[in-house]
Amino acid sequence: MHAQIVLFDGFDPLDVIAPFEVLYAGGTAASGAVGVELVSAEGPREVVAGTGGLTLRATAALDPARPGLVLVPGASGRVGEPGEVPGDDAGDGPWRQDEFIPVLLRRTLETELPALLTAAMENPEVTVSAVCGGSLVLAMAGLLEGRHATTHHLGLDLLDATGAHAVSARVVDDGDLVTGAGVTSGLDLALYLLEREVGPRVAHAVEELFAHERRGTVWRAQGPTPARF
Incomplete structure (x- = not known):
């Protein structure tokens, strides 16, 4: 399995580094059965995160024709107080690290990323x-309508508003779409993908290496619908 982790201006470092480390370790444990690289819509370039000016280098352009895994992180920036929204000019001008997270996510729609993600999902x-x-990012690009997915708990309503079926779970498996919730769920998402695509023994070995036990039940649209409590 080859994994392409996408970088864009303002990305959240933990959303990238946690899955990268897990998948890289999985490749080591599986004798090279997993490869992982950092990519961007624009190709090789230095990409600045939304946290502290941390910069990572994308070594290639996102290739939606390459079999394997494409992973999209979230953004890091201002969350704001409940009910607070960006000003009318929040989306204009050069990118700033103090911008609202929705603005940073929305800016990805002005790049080639939505077209590349559309091709990947097809x-x-x-x-x-x-x-x-x-x-x-996927939802605002119109790619999650009718699909089950999760995101940070503060974004579940927005996810629903795009036509997706938002699920309040740590990891949601919807077949060829697998999503994780808040930032640290990137560890659990990557470990689950290792288990699903490579095997539980490799995933367990990486869990032991990182001293991290996966949290929560992976949600799937299977089994009876639970009654209300």
Whole structure:
């Protein structure tokens, strides 16, 4: 399995680094059965995160024709107080690290990323995954209508508003779409993908290496609908 983790201006570092480390370790444990690289819509470039000016380098352009996994992170920036919204000029001008997270996510729609993600989701040999606000990038691009997905709890209403079926769960498996909730869920998402695509023994070995036990039940649209409590 080859994994392409997408970088965009203002990305959340933990959404990227946690899955990268897990998948890289999985490749080591599985004798090279997993490869992972950082990519961007624009190709090789230095990409600045939304936290502290941290910069990571994308080494290639996102290739939606390549079989394997594409993972979209969320953004890091201002959350704001309840009910607070960006000003009318929040989307104008150069990118700033103090911008609202929805503005940073929305800016991805002005790049080639939506077209590349559309092609990836249409490729039967690709599983698209997302952590935190990465699900909202997919949703705002019109790619999650009718699909089950999760995101950070503050974004679940927005996810629903795009036509997706928002699920309040740590990890949601909707077949060729697998999503994770808040930022630290990137660890659990990547470990689950290792288990699903490579095997539980490899996933367990990486859990032990990182001293991290996966949290929560992976939600799937299977089994009876639970009654209300």
